[in-house]
Amino acid sequence: MPQMAPLLWLYLYMFFLIGFVIFLMVNYFIKPFETIDSNIISKSPSNHLDWKL
Template structure:
């Protein structure tokens, strides 16, 4: 079985490292967090529910 030259191991390492970095960058920059559209309505709902009627 032929052995692999060190330059081939280095090129494989660089190739897989580049693919790994690109994959992680794509996952990081594609993600879009969803923000609540109306914060004032949510705040108003919580304040209305806190009214005590003694």
Template sequence: MPQMAPLYWLYLFCFFLITLFMFLVLNYFLTPYSKMTLTPLKLYNNYKNWKL
């Protein structure tokens, strides 16, 4: 039915807004990169410099 097409796009737009909002909220509260930045530096300092 063509009458339902505006409602279909409205539902898709609402779904898009909800998923975008959830994505932004999760990225704001969960920050994995700040926790991972220190570990490679610690591992890099443990390596010995080998000379031939």
């Protein structure tokens, strides 16, 4: 029925908006992974020998 097409687009638009808001909230509240400090890596003893020319 052609009369139902505007309602279909309205439902799709509302679904997109709700999904987008949930996506933004999850990305805002979830903490990103902690980066590894490069100073700790350089101070740790390495088991491999560096190539020298």
